[in-house]
Amino acid sequence: MKTDNWILLQTISSHYQIELSFFNHLQDLGLIEIEVMEQSPYVNENQMHNLERMIRLHHELEVNPEGIDVVFNLLQKIEHLQKDLMTAQNRLRLYEN
Numbered sequence: 001m002k003t004d005n006w007i008l009l010q011t012i013s014s015h016y017q018i019e020l021s022f023f024n025h026l027q028d029l030g031l032i033e034i035e036v037m038e039q040s041p042y043v044n045e046n047q048m049h050n051l052e053r054m055i056r057l058h059h060e061l062e063v064n065p066e067g068i069d070v071v072f073n074l075l076q077k078i079e080h081l082q083k084d085l086m087t088a089q090n091r092l093r094l095y096e097n
Contacts, residue, residue, distance in 0.1 A: 005044055005045050005046070006035065006037065006042035006043065006044055006045065007042060007043050007044075007045055007048065008040060008041075008042055009023055009034060009040070009041040009042060009043055010040070010041075012043065012051070016055050016059075018055060018058070018059075020041075022058065022065065023041075023043070025065040026051075026054060026065055026068070029065055029066070029068075029069045030069075031050075031054065031065075031068065031069060031072060032047050032050070032051055032054075033047065050072070054068050054072075057071060
């Protein structure tokens with residue numbers, strides 16, 4: 001399998017100075033997907049934005065993986081509510097005109 005869009009987890013771990021067990025814990029919680037290719041764990045580059053947010057939460061605010069799971073679930077709910085609000089506002093504009 002090609003590793004063009006994949007980043008070696010060891011590279012991320014050493015760059016951010018985080019143990020590999022942190023990433024395994026995130027995977028156990030369903031927050032990231034780790035793919036093993038050629039006997040090495042990789043993360044898809046599409047996950048890097050959220051992964052970097054998780055790392056910042058862990059480093060800067062000392063949030064554990066369970067707390068990160070809660071934060072990301074709340075963020076998803078906020079995004080969903082914002083979309084619903086936008087839809088309702090657009091419908092309201094139709095009736096106002």
